[in-house]
Amino acid sequence: MPPGTEALYRAALGPAGALAYLPFFTRFEASGRSGVVWSTRAAVGHLAWLVYWRLWDAVLALASLAVAGAGALGWLWTHADAVPTGVRVGLTVTVAVLWCALPGLWGVAWLHAGLRQRAKLAVEEADTFKEALERLERSENAWRLRGLGAAGAVALAVALLAGVVWQLWRVPVAAGESASAPPRPTQSPVASPAAVPSPVAAQPAPSRPEPEPDLEPVIEHPVASPAAAPGPAAPEAPGIRPRPRGFGVNVGMFAVAGNAERVKARLAEAGLPVLDDPVESARGTLTRIRVGPFEQREQAEAAAKTVRTLGLEARVYAP
Known part of the structure; x- marks a missing residue:
């Protein structure tokens, strides 16, 4: 230079x-x-x-x-x-x-x-x-x-x-982000013998609204203490978790309601049966989107393939 x-x-x-x-x-x-x-x-x-x-x-x-x-x-x-x-x-x-x-x-x-x-x-x-x-x-x-x-x-x-x-x-x-696996239900806490209702009293009353037709409640009954005397009917015990009756496909969990609605609409347009239910988390209420239920795993696999063609993630789960 x-x-x-x-x-x-x-x-x-x-x-x-x-x-x-x-x-x-x-x-x-x-x-x-x-x-x-x-x-x-x-x-x-x-x-x-x-x-x-x-x-x-x-x-x-x-x-x-x-x-x-x-x-x-x-x-x-x-x-x-x-x-x-x-x-x-x-x-x-x-x-x-x-x-x-x-x-x-x-x-x-x-x-x-x-x-x-x-x-x-x-x-x-x-x-x-x-x-x-x-x-x-x-x-x-x-x-x-x-x-x-x-x-x-x-x-x-x-x-x-x-x-x-x-x-x-x-x-x-x-x-x-899609859920990697269906959430596992948590076990209900063990109640003290004096507060445990009898199995008969824990059954839901006939007047209570029935769950959604595609889900059935799983009720965990605690064991009653022999010393506990039968008393009046108590409120329903915690531990009720919805569980699909057959095979299904997990699509994802969404924090924004608008995103969940768009995914549901796309799945419905593809002719797939859509399930959605709220899930509480540390970030607030999430919306879980699933497809099903199906009686056979082959039907769930075919539905998962259709979901993937829409650009969404799909994971088949067993009953």
Whole structure:
């Protein structure tokens, strides 16, 4: 690199920047063009790094790409129910990696082009070469503290926006996950002998509403103590869990009611019998979607195949 050109770059970069980036600039000047080199600082700092070096065109371009990518991923997670969860996760990771890789690979080239333009303007506006160097040094020193503050603000804003986006997507992501196996009913707690009703008293009264036609209740009766005297009928004991009578297909559990309704409508349009029931969880009430029941496993397997053709997950369970 000619001594004059190197002096201009040193003045624009400052001591720390010259130590980190001047070797790359030497290669670019020797080859006559900027090239692709990896910079961890540019990849990790991203928009904050670009703001610090005042590369405003690159800041605007990457910010626009970030908004477009976030919007596309938001639509993918909230509306594209037919796309499997694994595919959506893979696309999200790919977009995040590419977003960080762009400044990591091209950031130094953008910095070289930007500083070259600044050095050219300084030389054109100054009367002497020494004055051009002083202009570049003053500009770099005046912006250093403000650039650090602006870079910190941008990094904080990006972190806050990422947190907001994650909170907005967390429920749709959980809604798209299918249950790996049908939930196992929990056993009812053991009651004290004085509070245990007799088996006859624990039977549901005839006036109680019957369960859904496709489910039958499984009632767990505790053993009555011999010393306990028969008393009046007590409320129904806990432990009633709906259990399908035959084979069926687990489709998934959904936290968003709208997603569950869309899946039910698609299954019904395909001519499949749909079961849905609420399930309490730490995240709140979920909606479990199943297909069935069927008397034979072959019928459940055929239904599962139809469910998979709709782009949904399907798992056959036995009675």
